[in-house]
Amino acid sequence: MLPASLEEAVEALAEAPGAVPVAGGTDLMGAVNAGLLRPVALLGLGRIAELRGWQYQDGAALLGAGLTHARMARPDFAALIPGLAEAAATVGPPQVRNVGTLGGNVVSAHPAGDTLPVLAALEATLTLIGPEGVREVPVSHLLTGIDPLREGELLAFVRVPLLHAPQVYLKATGRTGPGRATASVSVVLDPARRSVRCAVGAVAPVPLRPLEAEAWVAGCIDWDGDRTIEPAAAAAFGDYVASACVPEPPEGMDGGPGAAVLRLRRTVSVLARRALGRALK
Numbered sequence: 514m515l516p517a518s519l520e521e522a523v524e525a526l527a528e529a530p531g532a533v534p535v536a537g538g539t540d541l542m543g544a545v546n547a548g549l550l551r552p553v554a555l556l557g558l559g560r561i562a563e564l565r566g567w568q569y570q571d572g573a574a575l576l577g578a579g580l581t582h583a584r585m586a587r588p589d590f591a592a593l594i595p596g597l598a599e600a601a602a603t604v605g606p607p608q609v610r611n612v613g614t615l616g617g618n619v620v621s622a623h624p625a626g627d628t629l630p631v632l633a634a635l636e637a638t639l640t641l642i643g644p645e646g647v648r649e650v651p652v653s654h655l656l657t658g659i660d661p662l663r664e665g666e667l668l669a670f671v672r673v674p675l676l677h678a679p680q681v682y683l684k685a686t687g688r689t690g691p692g693r694a695t696a697s698v699s700v701v702l703d704p705a706r707r708s709v710r711c712a713v714g715a716v717a718p719v720p721l722r723p724l725e726a727e728a729w730v731a732g733c734i735d736w737d738g739d740r741t742i743e744p745a746a747a748a749a750f751g752d753y754v755a756s757a758c759v760p761e762p763p764e765g766m767d768g769g770p771g772a773a774v775l776r777l778r779r780t781v782s783v784l785a786r787r788a789l790g791r792a793l794k
Contacts, residue, residue, distance in 0.1 A: 515557045519564075519642055519669055525556055526665045527644055532556045534667055536564070536579045537612035539605075540621035564616070564669065567593075575640070576671040578616025582628075586610065594673055596635065596680030596699055600627040603684060605692075616668045622656050622719070629656065630699040630714035631682050632671065633722060640670035656719045678702045679792040683784045684715070696780045698754070700788040707736045709789070713758040713781055723757035726750060730789065740793050751786030755779070 514532065516522040526532060531553035544550040558564060564579030567590075574593055582601040584590065591598035604610050604618075604627050618626045619639065629652075637652045643666030652671070654660040662668070684697035697714040709731045712720040730753070733746040755778040762771035 514554065515560050517560045519561060519667065522556060522558060522561060522667055523642055523644060523665065526667065529554050529556070530664060534558055534620075535617075536614040537581065537617050539609050539613040540617055540623060544621075558667075569675075570672070572675055574673045574675055576615060576673060578614060578619070578668045578670060580615045582610040582613050582615070582618075583607070585615065593675070594635070594680070596631045596682050596701060597628060597673070599680075599682040600631045600697075600699070603627055603682070603694075615671060619652065619655070619671065620662070620668055624718050625693040625695075625697070625715040627682070627684065627694060627697065627714070630697050630712035630720040631680070631701075632673070633712035633714075633720040634699040634701040634710040635673050635676075635680070636710070637674075638672045639668055640672060641666045642669045643667065653719070653722075676701065676703055676705075678704050679794075681788040681791045683788045683791075685780050685784060696777060696784060698781065698784040698788045700785070700792045702740075702792050704736060704740070707731060707734075709734070709792075711754060711785065711788075713754060713785070716759055716777060716781060721758045723754045726753035726757055726785075729753060734793070742789070742793060747786050747789055750789055751782035751784075754785035755782035 514525045516525050533552035534556045536558045558579055564577040567574050567576045582604040585601035586598055604613060618628045632652045639650045639652055639655055641648050643663055650660045680701045682699045684694040686692035687695045694715040696716055699712045701710040709727050711727050712722050714720045730750040733742050735741050759778045759781055762774040
């Protein structure tokens with residue numbers, strides 16, 4: 514099935530409830546090849562032009578779910594939402610970035626999905642279209658299962674507030690070159706609200722927001738001056754984020770899993786500290 518509009522796509526899903534929507538198919542085909550998914554039919558979204566671009570709407574960018582990672586990594590998009598562009602640029606090799614899409618990253622909800630912590634830190638919302646109409650859902654609600662996709666619904670757009678402020682995404686892969694994140698951190702400044710937002714990916718099934726660490730470090734920044742912070746405070750922020758997002762290993766577990774947890778904590782701490790430092794430059 515190859516609908517040419519969102520309306521046709523919703524109608525096609527209603528006629529074939531077991532069909533699975535697909536755009537780039539990078540995550541979907543991985544699941545199929547691994548034997549984790551056996552769709553009765555595929556609903557191709559590649560012909561729906563409105564899903565492949567973006568538009569401005571009420572102080573936000575309305576991003577089509579069919580935007581590819583390669584498109585989001587371009588300079589014009591980076592000027593709009595730099596954190597999302599940085600994340601998109603790190604998604605696998607070029608052949609994956611050329612076909613993989615923003616909507617696919619969200620719906621597949623892989624813990625290591627590169628765009629997910631950025632969307633969480635930006636407090637993005639999702640526009641879902643189905644037989645009952647259109648509804649808006651915070652990205653965190655979909656990822657955590659509080660408000661999942663309903664039968665017959667499609668993810669059509671991702672609404673991202675335009676902050677016109679520094680945004681940074683960093684990740685560790687455990688290897689050289691492109692690879693899935695073993696830990697990732699997104700830091701977003703919101704000078705208008707004198708706030709810092711942070712989300713940590715790949716260390717849990719969904720991105721984690723260390724809210725107490727965000728509030729604490731926001732109080733350490735000189736918002737009225739040149740937005741500087743003491744090095745000790747930046748280091749403490751990294752440790753605060755790591756302790757909030759990575760559980761401490763049980764007492765007496767010095768090697769094996771315990772050592773791996775400690776390494777992950779150190780990785781998250783370094784990523785958070787560096788991301789904050791880059792955002793404040």
